Amino acid sequence: MGIGILLITLSIMNILFLFSAVFLIFTPYYYYSIIIIFITMVLYLLISVIFFKYTNKQLKKEENSLKSFKLSKCIYKEEDNNIIGFKLYNNKWISVKDDNLIFNLENYLFKKSFIIARIIRELRYPVISNQLNLSKLLNLKLKINKTDKLVVRFIDGDNVKEYVLVNESISKNTIISRAISKSRYYGHYLSNRSYNEYMKKIEQINENIYLN
Known part of the structure; x- marks a missing residue:
């Protein structure tokens, strides 16, 4: 948490x-x-550099949860809207629908953005893998298939916050969630030419490949 405050x-x-x-x-x-x-x-x-290293440590820590996240296990319908819900319990964000999916983000400042970044990546993998440049994974907006609207809901007691992640089949990164996903590539980012060349690649991508 101290590093997060330093960054701000x-x-x-x-x-x-x-x-x-x-x-x-x-x-x-x-x-x-x-x-x-x-x-x-x-x-x-x-x-x-501080942010990217800080985030990469959290990505490593949450590797199992990140890899086990599946949209089909987490999405539920509510008034024709697709919802992914997380409830805060003992400083851990637990999926409303899948109790086995737990994010322990106690020492990470950008908790909600961390989860949003993971959802956005999962939505984009099928569209990008072997079809589009890897840079599309980090776009603020990208058209996706199958999902017309998706809302993520964070429940902390009586406090409920919602974020629209997909609207009219357009997936939306926030500035922070984009930076979080970008963290895995920061080694390339420090060399502008290397980063640009790498992100122009068209190849298979999923969470296992992304994290490794």
């Missing part, structure tokens, strides 16, 4: 630096904006 603190600092650089451009001290922009670039890279 660094991100806020970086935003403030960026605003300062933009402000200075329109003042007599505009030349200082170059230094501040450089600082924001370095800080952004640092934030990215």
Whole structure:
């Protein structure tokens, strides 16, 4: 959790630096904006590396749950809507329909986004595997087959939050869920050319391949 708070603190600092650089451009001290922009670039890279390593540790920790997740076991119908529900119990997110599916995310700050990222990957694997570039896995939006609408519901006592993950067959990543899925490729990401070449590949992809 401490690393998550550090990431948020660094991100806020970086935003403030960026605003300062933009402000200075329109003042007599505009030349200082170059230094501040450089600082924001370095800080952004640092934030990215910390986040990717932080998330990869959680992916490794939850490997069994990530691999055992199956849409067919978790989806249920409610007023013609497809729902995937998770309830919080003893700091663990447990599938409403499949009690064997448990995510222990106590020390990870972006809990809901972690689960959303896993659902989005599962929805996209059949569309991408051997058909589209791997980069499509990380798109904010991607058309999928068979599922017209899907809502994920997080239940924490009387507090219930819902997120529409699929609407009119368009699957939607959040910015954070996209970054979480991107974490597995951060080694390529540090080398822009290598990352771009790798993500243009068309090959088989599923959760086992993704995690390994």
